[in-house]
Amino acid sequence: MKPEKEPEVIDLAARRKAVQAREAAEKAARDKAARLARSGGAVLGGRKHAGLILVVVILIALAIYLGPRFL
Incomplete structure (x- = not known):
């Protein structure tokens, strides 16, 4: 068994x-x-220069959008 x-x-x-x-x-x-x-907390992630990169991208986007209006 x-x-x-x-x-x-x-x-x-x-x-x-x-x-x-x-x-x-x-x-x-x-x-x-x-x-x-x-x-x-890390709002922009773990990258040290994320804030600087974000500012540069925003400035480039503004230059592309607003640039032709002043030329």
């Missing part, structure tokens, strides 16, 4: 590694959220 359920073998080392990886991912997510909260 067969038992209803076969006994399951659990690798404790693999389970520990999985738990440690999960805890490390949670800690990294908490640290990232804390950094963003301190900096006020």
Whole structure:
């Protein structure tokens, strides 16, 4: 007669590694959220010069749009 359920073998080392990886991912997510909260969030993304690039693009667009009106 067969038992209803076969006994399951659990690798404790693999389970520990999985738990440690999960805890490390949670800690990294908490640290990232804390950094963003301190900096006020990144409205323009993570690029250092995103604001300057945005201003240049807006100025070029204004020059293309308003330039012909004054010529």
